Amino acid sequence: RKEVEQDPGPFNVPEGATVAFNCTYSNSASQSFFWYRQDCRKEPKLLMSVYSSGNEDGRFTAQLNRASQYISLLIRDSKLSDSATYLCVVFPPRGGYNKLIFGAGTRLAVHP
């Protein structure tokens, strides 16, 4: 089993749709979790951290389910500009930043 797994997609959704991605992780002691956004042929950029209580930033909501070992990203009212690859990043236990584990990403394509 991979340490961090994501459905590669692509998720093809119309503008205005709500879409959700999950990311599962294998180490139950993992400390912190993040979602990064990566546009085609560009660098990843931090979208949001994922807090235990869940957190929201505008149309984006991140959730953590420690019991089932997954994090989720919900995007409401999808825009064309949301089309990108979303990377799940996990901070393992007893690790520095050099131990960050990146998922392969889920591709989202929003169409008119």
Place this chain on the structure above:
Amino acid sequence: DGGITQSPKYLFRKEGQNVTLSCEQNLNHDAMYWYRQDPGQGLRLIYYSQIVNDFQKGDIAEGYSVSREKKESFPLTVTSAQKNPTAFYLCASSIERTDSGANVLTFGAGSRLTVL
């Protein structure tokens, strides 16, 4: 504006040649990293450096070398020993801290290396 500058953006290399990718940051970050990204895979760590004049191997260091003579600079050399060097290379930096605040890693725009 503070950030990370990588150059060149695109690079073509013949087999058997060494190439050096530049990474410069003006964020005053202590730690710097080199990652490799291949299609369908997560980013993989090549080398990292937490302070000047010190660096450590990551998960896939074979065929690569680095130096950290200045805080701002962390160049990566892809040597001829790297068997499959065609990839997207990303440099990143961070403030080393233990809390889970935002801006965990800041990335440069990347360098795309193609071996002909």
